[in-house]
Every structure is written in structure tokens, then in C-alpha cells.
Amino acid sequence: MSIKKLLLVILGCIGLGMGAVGVVVPLLPAFPFLLLAAFCFTRSSERLNNWFRGTKLYKNNLETFVHGKGMTWKTKIRVMIIVTALMAFGFFMMDEVLIGRIVLACVWVFHIILFVFIIKTCSEEDAKALREGENLAA
Secondary structure (H helix, E strand, C coil): CCHHHHHHHHHHHHHHHHHHHHHHCCCCCCHHHHHHHHHHHHHHCHHHHHHHHCCHHHHHHCHHHHCCCCECHHHHHHHHHHHHHHHHHHHHHCCCCHHHHHHHHHHHHHHHHHHHHHCCECCHHHHHHHHCCCCCCC
């Protein structure tokens, strides 16, 4: 195994671990860490990639997004609430740093626009069908 693949496996395992913790801990976002794990495993090991894509963690959090179907409203709202809470904490901690508050506010607005208007929304039924292995019409 090359050094690059080994580093990707290690980074993927870290992403998987943080994503698993994020599923349980309400304020830690699972989605970006699981996306990192998927990216790293895809480029490092076919065996790890196949294993990860078969896990419930992947199927419940990433599968519809990775297959281009988007995210369910439930997932979008969960991510938006978590990120909003984390950014609000940072916003209030920067009470004397005006530029920091402006940057956080801009990032937050972009985040809301991204999840509401840019990332596709799929139905719960489509997500369930995809998790159960059914083929969906594009």
C-alpha cells in the first residue's frame, strides 16, 4: 500500500469516527465527516469503500446525496439546525470582533441558501427505496 493510500485510509477512519460521534452528539455535524470518509475510502481501498457503503451509517446519512438524489428535508433541517447553533455560539463569542461576525453571518446565509435552494430535496420514500436497494428513476 502506498503512503498516499495509507494516509487516505487514516483520514477516512478519522472521518468515520467523527461522523459516528456526530450521529450521537447533537451539536457535532455527522454529514461532512461521513462525506470525508466516503471520499477517502473511495480513493484508497475498494474493500473499505464497499464495506463503508454497506453500513447503516452511510445509507442513512449519505446515500441519497452521493447518488445525486439530494437530501431529505429531515436531514437538511437537522444539518441546518446544528450548523446554525454552532455558528451562533461563535457569533456571540465574537462580541467585539465585528469582521468576524460579518464573516460568520455571510457564511450562515450562504449555508441556508445552499441547503434550501441548491441541494436537491428528495422524498423520504425515495430515500427509503434507495436504502433498500431499489432502482429509482432519474
